[in-house]
Amino acid sequence: MEISPSPSSPRSDHTAELLRSRILDGVLDPGTLLAESAVARELGVSRVPVREALFALEQDGLVAFSDSGRAYVKELSPFDFEELYVLRLTLEPVAARLAAPALRENPLALEANIRATSKAPALLQVTQLDLDFHEIILEASGNRRLLKLWRSIRHELALWLGRLHRSKQLQTRGTRSETVSSHEALVTAFKTKSPAECERLMRQHVLGWREWLPTTEVQP
Amino acid sequence: MEISPSPSSPRSDHTAELLRSRILDGVLDPGTLLAESAVARELGVSRVPVREALFALEQDGLVAFSDSGRAYVKELSPFDFEELYVLRLTLEPVAARLAAPALRENPLALEANIRATSKAPALLQVTQLDLDFHEIILEASGNRRLLKLWRSIRHELALWLGRLHRSKQLQTRGTRSETVSSHEALVTAFKTKSPAECERLMRQHVLGWREWLPTTEVQP
DNA sequence: ATTCACCAAACGGTATACCGTTTCAAGATC
DNA sequence: GATCTTGAAACGGTATACCGTTTGGTGAAT
Numbered sequence: 001m002e003i004s005p006s007p008s009s010p011r012s013d014h015t016a017e018l019l020r021s022r023i024l025d026g027v028l029d030p031g032t033l034l035a036e037s038a039v040a041r042e043l044g045v046s047r048v049p050v051r052e053a054l055f056a057l058e059q060d061g062l063v064a065f066s067d068s069g070r071a072y073v074k075e076l077s078p079f080d081f082e083e084l085y086v087l088r089l090t091l092e093p094v095a096a097r098l099a100a101p102a103l104r105e106n107p108l109a110l111e112a113n114i115r116a117t118s119k120a121p122a123l124l125q126v127t128q129l130d131l132d133f134h135e136i137i138l139e140a141s142g143n144r145r146l147l148k149l150w151r152s153i154r155h156e157l158a159l160w161l162g163r164l165h166r167s168k169q170l171q172t173r174g175t176r177s178e179t180v181s182s183h184e185a186l187v188t189a190f191k192t193k194s195p196a197e198c199e200r201l202m203r204q205h206v207l208g209w210r211e212w213l214p215t216t217e218v219q220p
Numbered sequence: 221m222e223i224s225p226s227p228s229s230p231r232s233d234h235t236a237e238l239l240r241s242r243i244l245d246g247v248l249d250p251g252t253l254l255a256e257s258a259v260a261r262e263l264g265v266s267r268v269p270v271r272e273a274l275f276a277l278e279q280d281g282l283v284a285f286s287d288s289g290r291a292y293v294k295e296l297s298p299f300d301f302e303e304l305y306v307l308r309l310t311l312e313p314v315a316a317r318l319a320a321p322a323l324r325e326n327p328l329a330l331e332a333n334i335r336a337t338s339k340a341p342a343l344l345q346v347t348q349l350d351l352d353f354h355e356i357i358l359e360a361s362g363n364r365r366l367l368k369l370w371r372s373i374r375h376e377l378a379l380w381l382g383r384l385h386r387s388k389q390l391q392t393r394g395t396r397s398e399t400v401s402s403h404e405a406l407v408t409a410f411k412t413k414s415p416a417e418c419e420r421l422m423r424q425h426v427l428g429w430r431e432w433l434p435t436t437e438v439q440p
Numbered sequence: 441a442t443t444c445a446c447c448a449a450a451c452g453g454t455a456t457a458c459c460g461t462t463t464c465a466a467g468a469t470c
Numbered sequence: 471g472a473t474c475t476t477g478a479a480a481c482g483g484t485a486t487a488c489c490g491t492t493t494g495g496t497g498a499a500t
Contacts, residue, residue, distance in 0.1 A: 033481095035480075052275070055272070070463095083365045083366070086363055094306070153365075231484070253451095255451065256452070257450075266484055266486070271453095288491080290493095
């Protein structure tokens with residue numbers, strides 16, 4: 001029996017994709033009601049695929065449901081961010097350790113990502129490529145459930161970072177070069193160090209990433 | 221705006237509940253096709269709530285979809301179990317550290333769980349209460365996303381353990397007393413030790429739990 | 441006996457329709 | 471002016487129906 005993690009659904013996939021980008025791009029403000037009927041009318045599809053798309057987006061953490069079953073664009077608080085940060089700090093070092101053997105064999109994807117980052121025109125692309133870099137590591141970990149967890153966290157992080165960026169609360173100075181050099185250090189570690197050392201370095205990397213962001217002054 | 225993690229859906233919730241128990245109880249064998257029409261007909265509801273229930277069960281890891289969109293009762297391999305084990309080993313020690321302050325204040329739920337475990341009549345109840353014990357800790361961690369992750373992992377673990385139990389591959393001797401004493405040790409730690417020490421002990425606990433299970437001889 | 445072509449039944453994706461509930465604002469009451 | 475009432479519109483939950491695709495077996499061809 002062939003198994004894939006989810007069914008292929010052109011309409012609902014397309015709907016989810018479109019809503020996802022609108023949410024991440026900030027076209028839809030936090031708290032906006034996503035009524036099935038309205039979205040369906042606008043996109044020219046029925047409510048059924050919209051409904052499925054909303055469920056998918058809930059899983060991504062981009063949408064939340066009220067008690068009455070209404071879907072809203074998710075509002076993220078500093079408290080939410082701290083939760084996400086704890087998860088990163090927990091999962092990513094382990095992923096780095098698991099991925100180390102595979103990445104030692106083939107670090108090409110990581111290196112290509114670094115080259116792309118060094119040429120990225122804008123801060124938003126850098127943060128996007130930064131998340132891509134980490135996703136490559138999660139993929140290389142070989143743990144499908146770990147990767148799935150990362151993806152759901154990633155969407156929420158992208159949402160958080162996008163909102164910070166739009167409200168001009170992300171510091172720009174040196175971001176690209178800092179990102180590139182610290183990613184280069186990680187790649188070197190993958191190629192030459194032990195998995196345990198890679199784990200330790202990844203932990204430091206995530207800790208350092210946290211320092212870049214505006215303080216949220218919330219106890220995790 | 222009041223937000224809850226998921227919409228309340230009597231029909232679809234009930235359907236999911238029923239299918240979940242049938243899968244966990246082994247009434248439905250791994251690989252069994254769960255056709256929307258058939259399930260709907262049997263339960264006397266329409267396909268819509270069944271569809272939603274199947275999506276929910278996929279998130280629990282109890283159901284997988286084929287490329288053509290058909291839902292099947294999930295088949296778990298030793299490889300899957302290793303993935304789950306790695307996640308436990310990663311998440312639970314962190315949860316223990318985060319939960320330590322709250323559990324030091326109020327360990328009543330844990331202690332009640334231990335009393336119930338010591339009176340549990342059968343092995344299957346013991347393993348169920350064991351998972352409950354850990355879920356209490358995850359709840360006390362205060363990290364909602366961490367708890368959500370644990371719940372999805374928990375369902376898959378329960379599925380795995382249930383299948384082992386039915387195929388008589390779980391050792392029974394001493395399970396209850398071992399579980400009780402090791403949980404008691406954890407509660408003592410929560411009441412008297414530092415969060416960091418609780419984290420370390422939880423890690424040992426999960427490592428020890430792994431030893432109880434039949435070896436799967438698969439590299440994680 | 442094996443493989444291939446074919447077809448009918450079954451299934452999933454989606455559209456539409458119905459119904460009870462929730463929502464929210466206009467109007468009534470204090 | 472603030473609060474409560476109320477009713478129409480909007481919304482979500484669900485049932486039913488239509489359609490193209492997948493599936494699994496039957497019979498033909500080799």
